[in-house]
Amino acid sequence: MQSVLTAEEMREADYESVIKLRVTERQLMELAGKEACNILLEKFADADGKLAGKRFLIVSGKGNNGGDGIVLARHLINAGATVDLIHLCEESQLKPDGAATLKTLKQYLIHTDKIRVFEADEFFPEVVLKTRYDFAVDAVLGTGYRSAKQPKSLTQTGVEPPQKFEAEPRPALSEVIKNAVLFINAKKKEGAYVVALDMPTGTDGTSGAVPDVAVEADLTITLAFLKTGLFLGEGRRHAGEIALADISIPDFLAKPSACKLTDENFVRRILPERAAGSAKHQNGKVLIVAGSQGAAQSMMGAAIMSVRAALASGAGYVCAAVPESAFNLMHQAAPEAILISQDMTQIAEKIEWADAVAVGCGLGRSPEQMNFAAKLLSLPALQKKKTIIDADALFAIAELSLLDSLQLSDAILTPHVKELERLIRISAQEIESERLFYVKEFAKRYAFGLLLKGSPTLIAANEKLFLCNSGTAALATAGTGDVLSGLIVSFAAQGLSTADAAAAAAYIHGLAGSFAGKSVNRISATDVINSLVPVFNYLENPA
Ligand SMILES: NC(=O)C1=CN([C@@H]2O[C@H](COP(=O)(O)OP(=O)(O)OC[C@H]3O[C@@H](n4cnc5c(N)ncnc54)[C@H](OP(=O)(O)O)[C@@H]3O)[C@@H](O)[C@H]2O)[C@@H](O)CC1
Numbered sequence: 001m002q003s004v005l006t007a008e009e010m011r012e013a014d015y016e017s018v019i020k021l022r023v024t025e026r027q028l029m030e031l032a033g034k035e036a037c038n039i040l041l042e043k044f045a046d047a048d049g050k051l052a053g054k055r056f057l058i059v060s061g062k063g064n065n066g067g068d069g070i071v072l073a074r075h076l077i078n079a080g081a082t083v084d085l086i087h088l089c090e091e092s093q094l095k096p097d098g099a100a101t102l103k104t105l106k107q108y109l110i111h112t113d114k115i116r117v118f119e120a121d122e123f124f125p126e127v128v129l130k131t132r133y134d135f136a137v138d139a140v141l142g143t144g145y146r147s148a149k150q151p152k153s154l155t156q157t158g159v160e161p162p163q164k165f166e167a168e169p170r171p172a173l174s175e176v177i178k179n180a181v182l183f184i185n186a187k188k189k190e191g192a193y194v195v196a197l198d199m200p201t202g203t204d205g206t207s208g209a210v211p212d213v214a215v216e217a218d219l220t221i222t223l224a225f226l227k228t229g230l231f232l233g234e235g236r237r238h239a240g241e242i243a244l245a246d247i248s249i250p251d252f253l254a255k256p257s258a259c260k261l262t263d264e265n266f267v268r269r270i271l272p273e274r275a276a277g278s279a280k281h282q283n284g285k286v287l288i289v290a291g292s293q294g295a296a297q298s299m300m301g302a303a304i305m306s307v308r309a310a311l312a313s314g315a316g317y318v319c320a321a322v323p324e325s326a327f328n329l330m331h332q333a334a335p336e337a338i339l340i341s342q343d344m345t346q347i348a349e350k351i352e353w354a355d356a357v358a359v360g361c362g363l364g365r366s367p368e369q370m371n372f373a374a375k376l377l378s379l380p381a382l383q384k385k386k387t388i389i390d391a392d393a394l395f396a397i398a399e400l401s402l403l404d405s406l407q408l409s410d411a412i413l414t415p416h417v418k419e420l421e422r423l424i425r426i427s428a429q430e431i432e433s434e435r436l437f438y439v440k441e442f443a444k445r446y447a448f449g450l451l452l453k454g455s456p457t458l459i460a461a462n463e464k465l466f467l468c469n470s471g472t473a474a475l476a477t478a479g480t481g482d483v484l485s486g487l488i489v490s491f492a493a494q495g496l497s498t499a500d501a502a503a504a505a506a507y508i509h510g511l512a513g514s515f516a517g518k519s520v521n522r523i524s525a526t527d528v529i530n531s532l533v534p535v536f537n538y539l540e541n542p543a
C-alpha cells in the first residue's frame, strides 16, 4: 500500500534520508529533476523518444522546489525541448543547492540557444508574456509552503459552541508568489499544459487547503511519496493527474503511522475468503439493528439496504433486529436474513452471538427512538464487540451528548461531515478544511475509531489511518451509507479488524459506485448493491 504523507512527515522523511542514508539534498534534487523529466518523456515523447520542438516555461521559487525545477530545465533541454526559466528571486537569495544547480544550467547558455534564463519578481519579461508555451512548469513552492492557520484541538464536546472554533485568517501569499501563480494559470488559459512539481503552489501539502490562489495543474509530479494535500480539500482539484516520481527515498523512511492509500491489492489481500465446505456460522455472524416503522413514517429501506449489502458481501448469517410490523416486508426484501424484534433483551442475547454488530440505519430520531439507541449502546455485551455505529445512532449520541461516556473499545463511528459536526460541535466548514486533522484528533481522543465519509473517505481506527479515494460523486445519494454499514459489519464479522473492514468496505463501496455509474449517471443504493457481484468478480479474478 502506498503511504500518503503530510508535508511535515515528508520533511521528516527527507531529513531522515539525509541523516540516515547519507545522501545529500543536492542528490535528491538531481533525482527529482531527472525523474520528473522521465515522467514527461513517458507521457509526451515523440517517436524518437524526445521532446523536440516542445516549448517549456519553468517558474522557480527560492527554495528546493525551485531547485527541482532548475534541474528539470537541464534534462528537458537534453531531451530536445526549448526552455524559458524564470527564477523569482536574485541568485544570491536562492538556497545553496538551488544556486549551485542554476550555475550549472547557466553553463548551457554558452553552448545552446534552447535555454533562456530570466530573473523576475513582480514583473515578468515582455518576451515571456508574449510567448505561447506548450508546457508551464510550477516549481515555485512545494512542501515548504506554510499557511498560518492552526486547527483547534477537540475540547470538551457539548460544552463549547461551534463559533469558538472559527478559523483564524490566513496570511495571503506574498505578492511575488501570487503573481507567479496567476501567471502560470493565465498560461494554462492560453493553452499550456501545466505541470506542478511536488505540489501545486498555493496548496497546503497536508490539508489541501487553498487559502489564497493556487496553480491549477493538469499534472502534479509528486516526489518520493504521495502527499495528503493532493487528495484533500481544494488540493484534489488543483493537482490534476498525479504521478509519483521515485527519488530513492525508501519506504522504511515513511513514518509507520502515516496514512495509507487503500487500493485494489490491499483489498484483494485482506478480503475474507470462504473456506470450501465451511459452515455458515464460520463465515461471520452479523447483527444489524436498524429500521423503524410508524403510522406516519417508515424507515425500513435503510435496514433493507444494510442487510442486503451484508448478505451480498459474504456474511454467513445475517440477523436483523427490526420492528415486528416490518417482518413480512423484510422477509420479502431479504429472505436469507433471520429476524428478531427490537426487544432489548433479545437484542442483548444476539449481540453475544454475533461476531459484529451494526447499529443505527433508519432507527428514527424521536425521543423514544433516541433513548432506544442510547440504551442499546450502553449494553455491556457491546463494549468489546466490533460495532459499526451509523446514521440515527450517531444522531442520538450527538443529541444526548453521549460521545464522552461511550464505553466501546472496538467500535467505529461512520459519520458524514454534517453528522461529525453534530458530534464534535465543530463547524462542518472547519472540519472540511482540515479533515485529516480532525479525524486524527478524534482517534487520539476516543477508544473507538472514525470513518469520515466523503471524497476521500478517511478512516482512523485500531491505530491505523487510511485514505480511500475510490468512488464517485454519484454516491452521495440516499441509502448508500446504509450499504456501506452493511459491508463494514459483514467484513468485520468475517474476521477483519474494524479498521481493515472499514477500509475494505469503503474501497469496495466506491468501486461499486463507479461500476454502477458506468451505466447510469445518477445511481441509487440499489444500483450499488447490484454492482457488488461484478465488483467481487473483478477483484477475485483480475484480468
Ligand atoms: N528537502 C529535501 O531533501 C528535498 C526537497 N525537495 C523539494 O523541495 C521542496 C521543499 O523544499 P523547501 O523546504 O526549500 O520548500 P519550498 O517548497 O521550496 O518552499 C520554500 C519557500 O517557500 C516560501 N514560502 C513558504 N510559505 C510561504 C507563503 N505562505 N507565502 C509566500 N512564500 C512562502 C519560503 O519563503 P521564506 O519563508 O523563506 O521567505 C521559501 O522561500 C519539496 O517540495 C521538493 O520539491 C526535493 O528536491 C527532494 C529533496
Ligand SMILES: [K+]
Pocket: 065, 138, 139, 140, 141, 142, 196, 197, 198, 199, 200, 201
Ligand atoms: K510546485
